[in-house]
Amino acid sequence: MDSILVRGGGELHGEIPIAGAKNACLTLMPATLLSDEPLTLTNAPRLSDIATMTTLLQSLGAEVSSMQQGQVLALSSHDIHNRRADYDIVRKMRASILVLGPLLARFGEAVVSLPGGCAIGARPVDLHLRALEALGAELELRDGYVHAKAVGGLKGGTIDFPLVSVGATENALMAATLARGTTVMNNAAREPEIVDLAQCLRRMGAQIDGEGTSTITIQGVDTLNGATHAVVTDRIELGTYMLAPAFCGGEVECIGGRIDLVGAFCEKLDAAGISVTETPRGLKVARKNGRIRAVDIETEPFPGFPTDLQAQMMALLCTADGTSVLEEKIFENRFMHAPELIRMGADIDVHGGHATVRGVEKLKGARVMATDLRASVSLILAGLAAEGETVVSRVYHLDRGYERVEQKLGACGAHIERIKG
Ligand code: UD1
Numbered sequence: 057m058d059s060i061l062v063r064g065g066g067e068l069h070g071e072i073p074i075a076g077a078k079n080a081c082l083t084l085m086p087a088t089l090l091s092d093e094p095l096t097l098t099n100a101p102r103l104s105d106i107a108t109m110t111t112l113l114q115s116l117g118a119e120v121s122s123m124q125q126g127q128v129l130a131l132s133s134h135d136i137h138n139r140r141a142d143y144d145i146v147r148k149m150r151a152s153i154l155v156l157g158p159l160l161a162r163f164g165e166a167v168v169s170l171p172g173g174c175a176i177g178a179r180p181v182d183l184h185l186r187a188l189e190a191l192g193a194e195l196e197l198r199d200g201y202v203h204a205k206a207v208g209g210l211k212g213g214t215i216d217f218p219l220v221s222v223g224a225t226e227n228a229l230m231a232a233t234l235a236r237g238t239t240v241m242n243n244a245a246r247e248p249e250i251v252d253l254a255q256c257l258r259r260m261g262a263q264i265d266g267e268g269t270s271t272i273t274i275q276g277v278d279t280l281n282g283a284t285h286a287v288v289t290d291r292i293e294l295g296t297y298m299l300a301p302a303f304c305g306g307e308v309e310c311i312g313g314r315i316d317l318v319g320a321f322c323e324k325l326d327a328a329g330i331s332v333t334e335t336p337r338g339l340k341v342a343r344k345n346g347r348i349r350a351v352d353i354e355t356e357p358f359p360g361f362p363t364d365l366q367a368q369m370m371a372l373l374c375t376a377d378g379t380s381v382l383e384e385k386i387f388e389n390r391f392m393h394a395p396e397l398i399r400m401g402a403d404i405d406v407h408g409g410h411a412t413v414r415g416v417e418k419l420k421g422a423r424v425m426a427t428d429l430r431a432s433v434s435l436i437l438a439g440l441a442a443e444g445e446t447v448v449s450r451v452y453h454l455d456r457g458y459e460r461v462e463q464k465l466g467a468c469g470a471h472i473e474r475i476k477g
Contacts, residue, residue, distance in 0.1 A: 059449040060462065062439030063471035064421055067306030070468035072297045074312040074338070075101040076127075076287030078457050080249040082151040083226040084256050084287060085109045088118055088131035089158035090234060091260055093282030095131045100287055102126040105149055105456045112145045112152055116159070136163065143169035143200060149456075153181050153223060156204060157231035160193055166204045170197075183217060183224035190215045191228070191235050212237030212276050220245050220357040225272070226253055232274040233262040239274040246270060247358040248317055252288040259283035291317035293458060295365040296433055298341045300465060302330045302372055303441040305343050308468055313339035320361045324369065327351045328376065350378030350415055355386050367393045367434035374402035374438065376415040384409050393431035396424040400435075400442055421446040429457040436461065440470055447475070 076099035086109070088095040100106060102125065110120045110129075117137040121130050139159050146152040146169040159166035170181065181202075185195050188204065192211040196203045212235045215228055225245040230253070232239035244250070246268055254267035260283045263275035294313045301308045302325065315322060315334060322332050328351050329344045350373060355363040363386040373380040374397055384390045391411050394404045399422045403414040421444030426432030432454040439446030448454075451474075454461060462472050 057449065057477050058451050059447050059475045059477060060436055060451050060454070061473050061475055062421075062436055062446045062448070064440060064442040064444060064446065066304065066469055066471065068301050068304045068308055068465070068468040068470055069306045071309040071311050072300075072464045072468065074294045074297065074310050075099075075290050075459055077101070077249055077252070077290035077292070078103055078105055079151075079222070079292070080252045081106055081287050082109055083154050083249060083253050084285065085113060085120075085129065085131060086154045086158050087230055087253065087256060087260070088113065088133045089116070089136065089155060090162055090230060091280040091282060092134040095260070095282055096284040097129045097131070098127065098284065098286045100127055100129045101290060102459045103455065103457060104452070105151070108145065108149045109151065112141060112155060115142065115145060116155065139163055139165055140167040141169055146171050151223065153184055154227055154230070156184065156202065157188060157227035160188060160204050160206055161210050161231040161234040164206045164209055168202050168204070170200055170202065183219070183221045184227045187215045187217070187224050187228035187241075188231055191231055191239065210235035212239040212274070215239065215241045217241065217243040219243070222247050222249065225250055229253060229264070229272060229274065230257065232276060233257055233264070233280060234278075235274075235276040237276055239276065241272045241274075242270065244270055244272045245357060248288055248291060256283060256285040259285055289314060289317060292362065292364040292430070294318055294339070295321050295362070296368050296437070296458070297464065298325065298332065298339065299368050299372055299437055300440065300468065300470070301341050302328070302343050302348065303437050304470070306468070307340060307342040309335060309338055309340045311338045315339065320359055321365055324351050324353060324361060328372070348372060348376040350376040350380040352381045354383040357386070363387055363390065364430050366390065367430040368437055370394070370404070370411060370413060371397060371434040371438040373413045374404070374416065374419055375441065376413070378415055380413045380415070382411045382413065384411075392427040393434050396431070396435055397438060399424055400438055400446065418443055420444060423447045423449070426450045426453045429453045433458055433461070436472070440465070440472070
């Protein structure tokens, strides 16, 4: 298993291109199942999660080919011969559940294994299932699989989400495009990835209103056509690299970055003493003079502070001046990076969904282990500012969500290399 070696010290200067969003691409790809015409996605990220979704779609009979070093994906679902998503693929990635809504909407049946994914809490799929039931689906859980049927097709209905779920909103949105009549989704997720999906579906001929707000209305159509769509910028990759000069000093321009994708995050950066300026090409980030200041963070659904940037922010606050309190409100058990940061000299107490981080002068390099995708990159960032060498093992998590991390940081002067193992 590969690991990443990081040598701390030295400022970062340069520019980092931000890729298309993993989480948007993972919901745009299954949208191919809604139509028998081709869907082309540009600005796709090159990640192992995208390869997993490719394998899953191919197992159903879809054609997926990648061009321009993986940045363009050509998908076609004119010959879907299988409506069963097997455990062996689904267990690798929770987002696999996103094939359920489209399969059911177009073919009236689907069998999808219950998913696995990152070890961050229980992460059930009940909201996905309830939403599809509201559209007339009949569901049965048997042998670890969801067996779904919609005899005569899905019917529009009202979906009241009891809590905000990105994935359940996406699944229901895709399903509703082909349901008969009108669907209204209340308490829908407002993430930029939802807006991106709605825009792509609209290009395919769907009738959707209200994406980006809590109420989305969909008027079902009989069929959808092909389309070409550019995947939105990855706001989590953006936020991660915006933090790099905050850890190390220096100035980095994140190419393709947009403030509207990371508003709540930028407010916290400002409070911590990090300056962000818009440029014609993206966002430029620099550390203001002096030590990082402590800030309190609460993770929330968009437009709040994203849970997927909590680990990276905690790593930064480990060396802030003062005490920060981080509250994780989206996922239970999402502080697995804390014990690893403590191994590097951080002073952190975790109590349930709260972590108290008392800033120390400096972290020290250590051997640490990544336990999920965002935790692994937080340890790399911590290593860049720590004294000595840090080795982050189990980086297969990292490869699920960050493309060419060594090259991107290395080009700005970071001492970082991959050790093949
Ligand atoms: C997506 C993102 C993930 C991000 C998360 C929250 C993708 C591929 N992944 O995950 O990176 O961290 O949004 O921004 O887009 N829940 C239920 N029942 C359900 C579904 C969710 O109880 O059926 C709970 C979850 O356990 C969690 C909360 O709802 O506590 C939010 O999860 P959700 O928004 O669904 O996250 P994902 O779509 O899985």
